[in-house]
Amino acid sequence: MIRISIKEDFSRVPGHRSREDGPASGEEFLDEILRPRFSDALKNNEKLLIDLDGVAGYATSFLEAAFGGLAREEDASVILKITDFKSDEEPYLVDEIRQYINEAGQRKLARPPELV
Amino acid sequence: MNLHKSVKWRRHSQQRSRREAKKRAAFSGSAKTRSKRLHPKLPKRFSYGELSQPPAQRQQIRLVAPVHFSLFQNFEETNNFLENMRTFLSDGREINLDLSKVEQLSLETVLALLVVVTEPVDGRRVPRVDGNLPLQNGPARQLLIASGFFDHVNPSFFIKQDKSFGGSIAHEKGFLVDADLADRLTAEAVETVFGRPMNRKGIYVTLLELMANTRQHAVPARPQAKRWWTLLFRDDRSKKAQFVFLDTGVGILDSVRTKFEKFIAKLPFIDNQPRILQEIMNGSFRTRTGLSYRGKGLPVIRQYLADRKHFANLKIITNNVMADVSSNSYVALSSRFPGTLFFWELQ
Numbered sequence: 001m002i003r004i005s006i007k008e009d010f011s012r013v014p015g016h017r018s019r020e021d022g023p024a025s026g027e028e029f030l031d032e033i034l035r036p037r038f039s040d041a042l043k044n045n046e047k048l049l050i051d052l053d054g055v056a057g058y059a060t061s062f063l064e065a066a067f068g069g070l071a072r073e074e075d076a077s078v079i080l081k082i083t084d085f086k087s088d089e090e091p092y093l094v095d096e097i098r099q100y101i102n103e104a105g106q107r108k109l110a111r112p113p114e115l116v
Numbered sequence: 117m118n119l120h121k122s123v124k125w126r127r128h129s130q131q132r133s134r135r136e137a138k139k140r141a142a143f144s145g146s147a148k149t150r151s152k153r154l155h156p157k158l159p160k161r162f163s164y165g166e167l168s169q170p171p172a173q174r175q176q177i178r179l180v181a182p183v184h185f186s187l188f189q190n191f192e193e194t195n196n197f198l199e200n201m202r203t204f205l206s207d208g209r210e211i212n213l214d215l216s217k218v219e220q221l222s223l224e225t226v227l228a229l230l231v232v233v234t235e236p237v238d239g240r241r242v243p244r245v246d247g248n249l250p251l252q253n254g255p256a257r258q259l260l261i262a263s264g265f266f267d268h269v270n271p272s273f274f275i276k277q278d279k280s281f282g283g284s285i286a287h288e289k290g291f292l293v294d295a296d297l298a299d300r301l302t303a304e305a306v307e308t309v310f311g312r313p314m315n316r317k318g319i320y321v322t323l324l325e326l327m328a329n330t331r332q333h334a335v336p337a338r339p340q341a342k343r344w345w346t347l348l349f350r351d352d353r354s355k356k357a358q359f360v361f362l363d364t365g366v367g368i369l370d371s372v373r374t375k376f377e378k379f380i381a382k383l384p385f386i387d388n389q390p391r392i393l394q395e396i397m398n399g400s401f402r403t404r405t406g407l408s409y410r411g412k413g414l415p416v417i418r419q420y421l422a423d424r425k426h427f428a429n430l431k432i433i434t435n436n437v438m439a440d441v442s443s444n445s446y447v448a449l450s451s452r453f454p455g456t457l458f459f460w461e462l463q
Contacts, residue, residue, distance in 0.1 A: 013295035
């Protein structure tokens with residue numbers, strides 16, 4: 001199992017959505033930590049555990065940019081299948097993240113194919 | 117000691133050059149212009165007394181602050197006063213603030229004052245501001261001194277720190293979402309109220325969302341065009357912490373409306389602005405971006421307020437609306453507030 005602790009591997013004070021918003025953004029987390037580790041988990045056929053505890057708090061935009069962002073690039077059902085979340089401090093965050101992943105996946109499916 | 121470097125010599129030298137310059141000026145030009153210069157006919161609107169004052173004092177505008185100097189308690193008078201300050205300062209006029217009659221001064225007004233006297237207008241330096249203190253030696257006077265207001269305003273008295281004041285005020289400003297600052301301020305607030313570290317995710321996220329809103333929406337076409345300001349007041353005696361957050365952008369309502377909606381909102385018989393703000397806070401208003409995952413910041417703040425009992429008394433003033441979110445009261449104002457103001461406290 002591959003493990004990500006947001007507090008230990010990224011920041012104890014996560015920021016907002018994009019890099020332009022400021023440091024430790026959701027976009028930065030996606031680029032630097034989440035996407036590479038998700039790819040490793042997918043390649044090695046392992047589970048990915050994301051530990052959300054120990055940080056100052058999460059702006060909704062941070063979570064959407066990171067997890068919704070991943071679902072805009074990868075198959076949402078695969079993300080949900082191989083990823084587990086741990087949030088003892090704020091248990092409702094797990095449902096919120098799953099919702100962001102589902103919504104981003106559905107929007108991707110609803111989008112018409114690009115013309116070449 | 118070198119004679120030419122001494123103060124006495126410099127003063128003597130300055131006086132001599134002034135004298136010589138006066139002589140040269142007096143004997144230049146034609147006889148008529150010389151006569152006019154030496155015997156000027158003063159315009160009637162000036163008295164000799166006024167002309168004898170230095171130019172800086174002649175231009176100063178005296179503004180008398182309201183007795184109840186509070187945006188939440190006495191919005192019209194306080195907002196008018198702040199608007200007058202902004203107008204004169206943006207015209208390059210120096211002002212003299214008469215705060216002597218102030219009996220009640222609120223925290224949000226202190227921050228609004230600090231913004232007006234420090235924020236450059238159109239990139240220009242803020243003109244000189246002089247000011248005095250409330251006559252009554254009470255919380256209003258203590259708050260002004262503790263806020264550092266007189267670091268930016270020239271006092272007309274000797275400032276003496278009041279040792280009986282048990283509170284402390286910190287104010288910060290920025291353009292970006294500053295998570296480190298939000299963490300520090302919330303930690304200090306929690307320490308004051310509870311005396312030990314506690315879960316403070318609600319107020320931490322509130323600060324992040326407000327900073328992000330200013331960066332992204334204060335001027336919709338130009339992200340990062342406006343600065344946010346935040347103030348934390350900690351009272352160690354009453355175990356109280358209060359936050360104020362302010363930006364001078366277009367306001368929440370104008371940032372979500374299209375041009376047509378802004379036009380409709382200005383019609384006198386349309387009074388739907390409080391309802392729109394209520395919908396935004398409840399999460400039922402569709403945002404300008406049209407994306408379902410955007411516009412969740414303010415509803416999240418309201419949700420934190422509902423869920424966490426120590427996060428209380430959330431109030432907002434934006435555009436023409438004042439809201440007491442804690443009691444679900446949204447009312448229209450007769451004049452416009454230039455920006456967005458949030459207040460909340462930890463209990």
